[in-house]
Amino acid sequence: MDQLLIRGGRSLQGEVRISGAKNAALPQLFAALLTAEPVRLGNVPHLKDTQTALKLLRSMGVQAQQDAARADEVLLDASDVANPVAPYDLVKTMRASILALGPLLARFGTATVSLPGGCAIGSRPVDQHIKGLQAMGAQIVVEHGNIVAQAPGGRLKGARITTDMITVTGTENLLMAATLAEGETVLENAAQEPEVTDLAEMLVKMGAKIEGIGTGRLRITGVERLHAPTGGHRTIPDRIETGTFLCAVLATGGDVTLRDTCIHHLDALVDKLREAGADITSGDDWIRVRASARPKAVGFRTSEYPAFPTDMQAQFMAVNAVAEGAARITETIFENRFMHVDEMKRLGANIEVDGHTAVVQGVERLSGARVMATDLRASASLVIAGLVAQGETVVDRIYHLDRGYDRMEVKLRALGADIERIAGAADRGDA
Ligand SMILES: CC(=O)N[C@H]1[C@@H](OP(=O)(O)OP(=O)(O)OC[C@H]2O[C@@H](n3ccc(=O)[nH]c3=O)[C@H](O)[C@@H]2O)O[C@H](CO)[C@@H](O)[C@@H]1O
Numbered sequence: 001m002d003q004l005l006i007r008g009g010r011s012l013q014g015e016v017r018i019s020g021a022k023n024a025a026l027p028q029l030f031a032a033l034l035t036a037e038p039v040r041l042g043n044v045p046h047l048k049d050t051q052t053a054l055k056l057l058r059s060m061g062v063q064a065q066q067d068a069a070r071a072d073e074v075l076l077d078a079s080d081v082a083n084p085v086a087p088y089d090l091v092k093t094m095r096a097s098i099l100a101l102g103p104l105l106a107r108f109g110t111a112t113v114s115l116p117g118g119c120a121i122g123s124r125p126v127d128q129h130i131k132g133l134q135a136m137g138a139q140i141v142v143e144h145g146n147i148v149a150q151a152p153g154g155r156l157k158g159a160r161i162t163t164d165m166i167t168v169t170g171t172e173n174l175l176m177a178a179t180l181a182e183g184e185t186v187l188e189n190a191a192q193e194p195e196v197t198d199l200a201e202m203l204v205k206m207g208a209k210i211e212g213i214g215t216g217r218l219r220i221t222g223v224e225r226l227h228a229p230t231g232g233h234r235t236i237p238d239r240i241e242t243g244t245f246l247c248a249v250l251a252t253g254g255d256v257t258l259r260d261t262c263i264h265h266l267d268a269l270v271d272k273l274r275e276a277g278a279d280i281t282s283g284d285d286w287i288r289v290r291a292s293a294r295p296k297a298v299g300f301r302t303s304e305y306p307a308f309p310t311d312m313q314a315q316f317m318a319v320n321a322v323a324e325g326a327a328r329i330t331e332t333i334f335e336n337r338f339m340h341v342d343e344m345k346r347l348g349a350n351i352e353v354d355g356h357t358a359v360v361q362g363v364e365r366l367s368g369a370r371v372m373a374t375d376l377r378a379s380a381s382l383v384i385a386g387l388v389a390q391g392e393t394v395v396d397r398i399y400h401l402d403r404g405y406d407r408m409e410v411k412l413r414a415l416g417a418d419i420e421r422i423a424g425a426a427d428r429g430d431a
């Protein structure tokens with residue numbers, strides 16, 4: 001398993017290009033299942049997760065090609081899907097495989113998708129996806145670990161659906177399903193994350209009829225068929241990769257310009273970064289962050305968009321770990337998203353967890369150690385902590401990081417960090 005070796009203590013300087021958003025590209029790749037016409041997607045990030053999605057789509061019979069010259073462009077042809085099945089071996093490596101369920105059922109009237117299990121950040125059920133599709137007439141049984149779904153007569157029916165909580169992939173699955181259903185669907189309590197909006201905009205380019213995009217109520221009038229997105233579609237920049245680099249600069253100090261990104265998707269985070277002492281300026285597609293002093297500790301509470309994203313909680317905790325003062329962090333989205341705390345403590349952080357709240361007392365310095373990544377954003381937070389720690393930090397199990405960051409160590413090295421990947425090193429183990 002690969003590891004990252006970081007020698008901390010350097011500030012970050014220069015420019016970095018932000019990749020397309022993982023959480024927007026994944027539903028968009030699965031949206032290609034909704035049409036028999038070839039779909040061209042641009043700004044698709046190079047990630048383990050996007051490769052897994054392509055592997056899954058190919059296993060169903062989708063022709064998926066990556067442009068050799070423009071590697072972030074993908075062409076998907078779902079005109080001949082012989083096997084509408086998402087098997088466990090792929091679903092277990094990527095929960096977002098559940099996004100195949102809505103499109104398959106809507107277009108083919110049948111789908112078998114392995115039930116994702118729990119994961120490091122909590123139990124993460126998909127009951128709302130299932131309940132919503134049942135409201136649209138689907139007959140669903142869970143057997144042998146699979147969600148087996150059929151639409152009677154081959155077509156879903158529009159329905160009014162109010163999910164019990166706001167769910168991002170749940171909204172995306174039901175939105176995709178509704179585009180081809182008979183009649184009108186209203187999704188109440190819909191997620192308003194920029195990735196949901198980007199998916200909706202792509203679906204509109206494919207001929208879907210959707211009102212209320214960007215709001216908590218989506219009204220979809222089903223159509224008989226969808227076509228390729230007119231003019232293609234380009235995935236929005238990754239706001240979480242952007243936020244991760246912003247936190248890294250605030251923690252290490254420095255002056256970095258992030259290119260091909262969008263500050264407007266990050267208002268809640270940027271307010272907190274400024275409160276912590278970052279000097280942030282921006283233009284249409286760039287953000288510049290300068291930090292010269294030790295950050296000030298800043299408390300926050302994660303919540304649905306547009307509030308502070310849970311996917312930035314761990315990285316901002318790394319900033320607080322070396323900040324002046326103390327801060328309270330409350331995680332409201334996932335039941336178990338503090339797995340990075342014990343690893344940060346190995347680096348010398350002073351953090352106490354009580355239920356869904358962590359109190360971080362900033363320390364003047366962290367000291368490098370061997371730590372283990374437990375999930376995607378936990379990995380990113382340990383990289384940030386390693387960049388400020390004195391001496392060497394080794395982050396084990398970075399396959400989690402590779403799921404959602406495009407060559408993070410290459411991008412950090414270009415900014416002056418002393419960081420390298422050690423291929424195939426022995427694992428620290430679970431003991
Ligand atoms: C691929 C993708 O886009 N992943 C993002 C998506 O995950 P994902 O879509 O899985 O997260 P959800 O928005 O669905 O989860 C929100 C909460 O609802 C619960 N829930 C959700 C669905 C359901 O059927 N039943 C249920 O109980 C979850 O356990 C969680 O506590 O949104 C999360 C919250 O912003 C982000 O952290 C993930 O990065």
Ligand SMILES: C=C(OP(=O)(O)O)C(=O)O
Pocket residue numbers: 023095096311376377404
């Ligand atoms: C939790 C995340 O992703 P996923 O839903 O794919 O596990 C994430 O991107 O931080």
